[in-house]
Amino acid sequence: MSQKETTSPQTQQSLKSEEAVTENPWQKLNAFTDARVGLGRAGVSVPTKHLLAFQLAHAQAIDAVHTQLDTKQLATTLTEQDWAPDCAPLILHSRATDRATYLQRPDYGRRLDYQSANILDEHTAMNQQPYDLVIAVVDGLSSLAIEQNTVSFLNALFTHLKKPESAENDTESNWSIAPICIVKQGRVAIGDDICQRLNAKCVLVLIGERPGLSSPDSLGLYLTWEGKTGLTDASRNCISNIRPAGLVYQEAARKAFYLLNEARTLKLSGVKLKDRSDDDLVLDKSTESHNFLTN
Amino acid sequence: MSNPHSAFQFNNVVGERTFSFVDLADLMAKATPARSGDRLAGVAAESAEERAIAQMTLADLPLTIFLEQTLIPYEDDEITRLIIDDHDKLAFTPISHLTVGGFRDWLLSDIATPDALISIRAGVTPEMAAAVSKIMRNQDLILVAKKCHVKTAFRNTIGLPGHLSTRLQPNHPTDDLTGIAASMLDGLLYANGDAVIGINPATDNVQQATRLIKMMDEVIQHYEIPTQSCVLTHVTNTIECIEQGAPVDLVFQSIGGTQATNDSFGFNLANLAEAQDAALSLNRGTVGNNVMYFETGQGSSLSANAHHGLDQQTCETRAYAVARKFNPLLVNTVVGFIGPEYLYDGKEIARAGLEDHFCAKLLGLPMGCDVCYTNHAEADQNDMDNLLTLLGVAGCTFIMGIPGSDDIMLNYQTTSFHDALYARRVLGLKPAPEFDAWLARMEIFKNNEKFTLNNQLPDAFKQSLNRMIGGRS
Numbered sequence: 098m099s100q101k102e103t104t105s106p107q108t109q110q111s112l113k114s115e116e117a118v119t120e121n122p123w124q125k126l127n128a129f130t131d132a133r134v135g136l137g138r139a140g141v142s143v144p145t146k147h148l149l150a151f152q153l154a155h156a157q158a159i160d161a162v163h164t165q166l167d168t169k170q171l172a173t174t175l176t177e178q179d180w181a182p183d184c185a186p187l188i189l190h191s192r193a194t195d196r197a198t199y200l201q202r203p204d205y206g207r208r209l210d211y212q213s214a215n216i217l218d219e220h221t222a223m224n225q226q227p228y229d230l231v232i233a234v235v236d237g238l239s240s241l242a243i244e245q246n247t248v249s250f251l252n253a254l255f256t257h258l259k260k261p262e263s264a265e266n267d268t269e270s271n272w273s274i275a276p277i278c279i280v281k282q283g284r285v286a287i288g289d290d291i292c293q294r295l296n297a298k299c300v301l302v303l304i305g306e307r308p309g310l311s312s313p314d315s316l317g318l319y320l321t322w323e324g325k326t327g328l329t330d331a332s333r334n335c336i337s338n339i340r341p342a343g344l345v346y347q348e349a350a351r352k353a354f355y356l357l358n359e360a361r362t363l364k365l366s367g368v369k370l371k372d373r374s375d376d377d378l379v380l381d382k383s384t385e386s387h388n389f390l391t392n
Numbered sequence: 393m394s395n396p397h398s399a400f401q402f403n404n405v406v407g408e409r410t411f412s413f414v415d416l417a418d419l420m421a422k423a424t425p426a427r428s429g430d431r432l433a434g435v436a437a438e439s440a441e442e443r444a445i446a447q448m449t450l451a452d453l454p455l456t457i458f459l460e461q462t463l464i465p466y467e468d469d470e471i472t473r474l475i476i477d478d479h480d481k482l483a484f485t486p487i488s489h490l491t492v493g494g495f496r497d498w499l500l501s502d503i504a505t506p507d508a509l510i511s512i513r514a515g516v517t518p519e520m521a522a523a524v525s526k527i528m529r530n531q532d533l534i535l536v537a538k539k540c541h542v543k544t545a546f547r548n549t550i551g552l553p554g555h556l557s558t559r560l561q562p563n564h565p566t567d568d569l570t571g572i573a574a575s576m577l578d579g580l581l582y583a584n585g586d587a588v589i590g591i592n593p594a595t596d597n598v599q600q601a602t603r604l605i606k607m608m609d610e611v612i613q614h615y616e617i618p619t620q621s622c623v624l625t626h627v628t629n630t631i632e633c634i635e636q637g638a639p640v641d642l643v644f645q646s647i648g649g650t651q652a653t654n655d656s657f658g659f660n661l662a663n664l665a666e667a668q669d670a671a672l673s674l675n676r677g678t679v680g681n682n683v684m685y686f687e688t689g690q691g692s693s694l695s696a697n698a699h700h701g702l703d704q705q706t707c708e709t710r711a712y713a714v715a716r717k718f719n720p721l722l723v724n725t726v727v728g729f730i731g732p733e734y735l736y737d738g739k740e741i742a743r744a745g746l747e748d749h750f751c752a753k754l755l756g757l758p759m760g761c762d763v764c765y766t767n768h769a770e771a772d773q774n775d776m777d778n779l780l781t782l783l784g785v786a787g788c789t790f791i792m793g794i795p796g797s798d799d800i801m802l803n804y805q806t807t808s809f810h811d812a813l814y815a816r817r818v819l820g821l822k823p824a825p826e827f828d829a830w831l832a833r834m835e836i837f838k839n840n841e842k843f844t845l846n847n848q849l850p851d852a853f854k855q856s857l858n859r860m861i862g863g864r865s
Contacts, residue, residue: 122849123577125861130564130571133796133808134578141813141843143796151773151796155805158767200732200768201428238768307731308767309803388569389860390577391610 118144158308166240180255184276189213193282206284217294228297231275235283239305246316253350292324300324322366332367404449411445421703422446423526429691429704429734451493458519469651484515499536513756521751522709533750534786540753545680548618548826556821557790560585563801582809584793586827590622601625602638609639618826634670642685643667649710652698682721689726691734709751728765738775760790764806784815816843
């Protein structure tokens with residue numbers, strides 16, 4: 098047995114007075130970046146406060162992936178909008194039966210299940226006219242992104258699609274729009290299946306993007322002209338990071354409308370359709386972006 | 393076991409059942425520890441028993457079979473040609489009589505000293521490394537990797553035993569210089585960045601790459617940091633940057649293990665040779681001339697539909713043939729980035745990280761690991777702590793360092809500056825010696841032996857910080 102170790106009152110006092118957490122003098126740099134700089138340290142480890150903040154952000158991202166999209170609620174809300182197409186939204190499902198399958202089998206997430214394919218085929222059989230556009234709202238990897246951004250974004254987009262001056266007599270800018278399709282366990286390419294079955298000229302897929310730690314609610318948008326199964330991403334145009342803290346709705350809608358018109362004019366989408374919607378903007382970031390480490 | 397008249401090249405009778413494998417590729421795939429990417433490709437074993445039998449069957453094959461039977465035809469694939477043409481028969485001699493199972497025993501034995509492992513390197517093909525790894529446990533992968541010493545150098549010396557380096561990764565979603573500088577300062581003051589300061593650009597073109605290369609060069613020169621910079625842009629962009637006079641230290645490229653994968657990445661071996669020559673012509677290294685930085689990761693070939701029916705780990709290991717042709721300073725397996733359709737959870741990610749590190753080290757590469765995961769994978773920080781610790785024990789060359797584990801540009805989580813210091817403390821792993829001396833000189837470390845950071849802001853950085861946030865600090 099070793100001798101019982103005793104601690105002097107002085108040692109006890111010094112253990113107490115020394116700060117366990119060392120703050121970083123450069124902590125204020127976090128005003129210039131979203132990166133987690135200047136966290137300080139307990140020894141060399143992340144202090145409790147920041148550890149728990151990180152865990153919360155990760156928990157929100159995980160929940161965004163695993164929480165099921167409430168399709169009925171979304172359908173109800175979409176039906177209530179004044180721009181809503183005459184036909185109620187169609188609720189569809191991919192061939193991925195559950196989230197675990199969805200995550201491991203992207204091929205299943207790209208195709209509609211049998212029942213959903215039937216719903217679309219029946220709709221097309223009853224409804225002989227072709228559509229200019231079908232909008233597919235797909236859960237993807239974040240149901241949160243769909244729940245928080247879809248209605249607001251579509252509100253902004255439909256102000257372009259249904260401008261009063263472009264009514265009836267102006268067929269050039271009038272868009273005939275298919276019922277909105279709401280899809281569970283879907284990937285981007287499931288829009289191709291939908292576009293083809295509804296006999297639409299193009300498909301706009303709104304999809305929950307892979308959640309980042311500080312962006313669990315990021316909505317992505319993919320435009321595909323004459324979508325049909327087997328196309329790759331080279332045939333699509335993408336607008337990413339649509340959310341209040343990212344690309345705001347009006348801006349995203351302006352870009353989307355630009356791409357839609359360009360696609361209709363050129364009869365294509367993808368690498369040959371260049372997004373020049375920002376060409377008129379003067380981009381000069383030299384004043385705000387500054388390497389303070391050397392000058 | 394082998395019957396030329398059967399539709400199956402390998403048959404193994406166990407009890408009343410005969411297990412059959414179509415060919416070497418099929419056997420390799422079915423012997424691979426379970427992972428989602430091989431299930432997605434439809435090449436995985438259909439039962440745990442079939443996998444175990446495949447491992448036994450593979451263990452009985454002679455190593456020479458990989459020289460006689462190519463998994464992708466020689467005529468069709470420049471990486472197969474590279475593997476076969478560059479095989480060193482003399483280096484292979486000491487192990488040429490072994491089976492795959494015997495090779496495992498040899499690697500674990502006391503015959504396989506660090507020097508012995510260096511001497512057989514050029515005789516080991518990627519397929520041999522992949523095959524033996526499939527029948528090794530995690531501890532085997534760690535034990536042998538630790539014996540494989542790989543030293544490289546540019547402005548500092550990477551890979552010495554007992555050392556661990558870090559890539560400072562100051563990515564920013566808009567390539568904002570202030571944001572990048574903030575992350576760089578944070579990293580340097582947490583003693584990170586000796587492997588490389590490497591930025592994944594948000595806008596990927598020659599102009600942007602040049603802007604970032606110049607920015608990092610100014611910082612490295614200003615503070616006289618014994619490290620190197622890299623912008624992770626396409627190899628053809630970097631060649632243009634060099635032609636336009638940009639101060640390029642390292643050339644980056646993502647590489648895969650089949651020619652078709654690399655076609656999809658938009659490059660071939662000739663492009664890499666051209667880029668290496670261009671970077672060498674700048675003569676910017678001070679203690680060495682390893683000028684290439686490669687990234688790899690299981691699943692890239694399947695993702696590009698370029699896997700030729702091979703399992704993803706075998707494809708990955710073939711990429712190391714590409715890497716070792718060009719004497720890289722660093723190779724990085726970005727193990728958890730690709731997502732759960734290739735590596736489903738923390739267990740699969742950890743296994744893949746250890747396999748990649750072992751195979752690369754056996755083949756003589758300076759292998760580091762982006763110990764990472766995405767938010768749709770079944771993994772969390774604890775899984776990363778486990779893999780980081782295992783790789784630290786295995787002698788991993790380098791890991792990533794990023795503020796608070798959160799990459800705000802690529803939207804995934806990797807190791808933080810703090811994580812690297814944790815690994816140093818629990819395992820006693822030092823940064824590259826030249827960088828370590830700089831940390832002491834700059835008073836970033838108060839005690840280099842105990843990895844104790846300075847509580848005060850080092851003088852050299854006070855002026856810069858004041859410029860940005862003002863006041864006393």
